[in-house]
Amino acid sequence: MAEVVIVGAGPAGSACALWLARAGVAVTVVERQRFPRRKVCGEYLCAGAIAELDALDVGHVVRRDARVLRGVRLVPSGAGPLELAFAARSLACERAVLDAHLLTAARDAGAVLLRAQAEDLAFESDRTSGVIVRDEHGERRTIPARFVVGADGSGSLVARKLGLMHAERGVRRFAVGGHYRGLGTLDHHVEMHVGSGAYVALNPLDDERANVMVVIRERELRSWSGAIDAGMSTLCSRLTRNERTLADAHRIGPRVSIGPLAFSVNGATHGGALLVGDAAGFLDPFTGQGVLLALRGARAAAEAIGHALARPAEERAAMARYGASRERDFRVRRRVGRLVDLLVDVPFLARRSSVRFRHRPELAATLLDALGGIIAPERALAPGFMARLLL
Numbered sequence: 329m330a331e332v333v334i335v336g337a338g339p340a341g342s343a344c345a346l347w348l349a350r351a352g353v354a355v356t357v358v359e360r361q362r363f364p365r366r367k368v369c370g371e372y373l374c375a376g377a378i379a380e381l382d383a384l385d386v387g388h389v390v391r392r393d394a395r396v397l398r399g400v401r402l403v404p405s406g407a408g409p410l411e412l413a414f415a416a417r418s419l420a421c422e423r424a425v426l427d428a429h430l431l432t433a434a435r436d437a438g439a440v441l442l443r444a445q446a447e448d449l450a451f452e453s454d455r456t457s458g459v460i461v462r463d464e465h466g467e468r469r470t471i472p473a474r475f476v477v478g479a480d481g482s483g484s485l486v487a488r489k490l491g492l493m494h495a496e497r498g499v500r501r502f503a504v505g506g507h508y509r510g511l512g513t514l515d516h517h518v519e520m521h522v523g524s525g526a527y528v529a530l531n532p533l534d535d536e537r538a539n540v541m542v543v544i545r546e547r548e549l550r551s552w553s554g555a556i557d558a559g560m561s562t563l564c565s566r567l568t569r570n571e572r573t574l575a576d577a578h579r580i581g582p583r584v585s586i587g588p589l590a591f592s593v594n595g596a597t598h599g600g601a602l603l604v605g606d607a608a609g610f611l612d613p614f615t616g617q618g619v620l621l622a623l624r625g626a627r628a629a630a631e632a633i634g635h636a637l638a639r640p641a642e643e644r645a646a647m648a649r650y651g652a653s654r655e656r657d658f659r660v661r662r663r664v665g666r667l668v669d670l671l672v673d674v675p676f677l678a679r680r681s682s683v684r685f686r687h688r689p690e691l692a693a694t695l696l697d698a699l700g701g702i703i704a705p706e707r708a709l710a711p712g713f714m715a716r717l718l719l
């Protein structure tokens with residue numbers, strides 16, 4: 329019997345499986361998709377995420393298949409473009425590649441992969457006792473386990489079955505994107521163009537291809553009436569002031585989409601089960617902190633499970649520590665994300681912060697380092713930092 333069953337083989341699930349397998353824990357990963365697979369993502373890897381990959385001993389293979397990014401070119405609402413340099417190495421890496429490397433490493437370390445759709449959880453009293461899956465042959469069965477990890481991403485089945493998930497109120501937003509050829513040179517820079525509640529992110533995957541991702545309100549998406557490529561093209565031209573036009577480019581491979589984006593959970597643990605990565609709550613993708621949070625959460629979840637397996641009497645304390653650290657990380661990163669939203673979306677703040685970032689590059693460096701996991705994210709929320717940025 330597996331000691332741990334993990335639902336989902338994204339960065340959170342595979343990293344957690346890898347940590348556990350290396351510690352000698354019997355772990356099974358349930359994944360419904362065949363890898364390599366596309367995932368809706370800007371495909372930017374911050375320095376903190378790369379450090380986590382190095383800790384997992386996967387960094388070197390990921391680097392081989394990734395491209396170094398020098399910085400971000402930000403075009404906020406109602407202000408001129410701003411180039412901010414990354415202090416520490418950041419990468420553009422296709423998720424099909426990153427996720428496949430992580431899953432391969434987890435399997436090499438002894439994790440078992442089960443290609444199946446998780447449909448429900450099994451319970452004994454109030455505690456999860458396994459995952460009910462439907463496998464590739466249509467057979468429904470229960471995979472018993474002492475611990476269940478929900479690493480099944482946005483809209484997590486595990487979070488729903490534990491009764492932990494709730495939808496967020498407010499504007500519903502969707503992301504649509506794909507890989508394109510012919511967008512012109514991005515010169516190793518991620519480009520973010522923002523305006524009227526929408527944004528487009530361009531990430532250079534190599535000299536020819538770029539990841540293009542637009543995030544828009546549901547109302548605007550509906551107004552496209554199904555003509556998604558045309559809608560994306562018009563939005564891209566509008567937000568980039570015709571600097572980047574999809575009309576001159578062509579999409580390679582499938583268009584990908586996801587939404588509504590936001591949802592929340594009430595806690596990341598529940599009787600023998602833990603949530604990691606997006607399953608434990610969704611951050612606005614604008615700041616590119618998702619993979620970092622998924623990898624750090626995976627490590628913390630594996631530590632908590634390892635501790636609980638070795639000392640069952642201390643399970644409750646280990647789970648509580650994991651839940652509290654996840655909640656703290658998520659809350660602070662979400663606040664920094666909201667600060668950035670205001671700085672790029674409110675024209676007055678965008679103009680003021682642009683001027684400050686230009687004259688005091690150390691302020692931009694602090695913000696990028698906080699988002700990228702190099703320094704504590706709290707540093708970007710400190711009153712002194714805010715005052716130097718805005719007053």
Ligand SMILES: Cc1cc2nc3c(=O)[nH]c(=O)nc-3n(C[C@H](O)[C@H](O)[C@H](O)COP(=O)(O)OP(=O)(O)OC[C@H]3O[C@@H](n4cnc5c(N)ncnc54)[C@H](O)[C@@H]3O)c2cc1C
Pocket residue numbers: 335336337338339340341358359360361367368369370371372373374444445446447479480481482485503504541543586589604605606607613616617618619620622
């Ligand atoms: C538009 C957009 C752009 C983003 N850009 C960036 C970026 O540039 N950089 C960054 O760091 N983050 C970015 N993110 C966030 C990042 O994509 C996520 O935080 C990250 O993928 C979370 O990893 P995960 O392992 O938790 O979930 P996922 O990567 O979503 O993996 C979940 C896995 O679970 C599987 N699964 C789901 N349900 C089941 C089931 N019932 N049974 C079996 N398997 C199941 C899925 O097939 C999937 O493989 C972006 C997100 C969005 C939406």
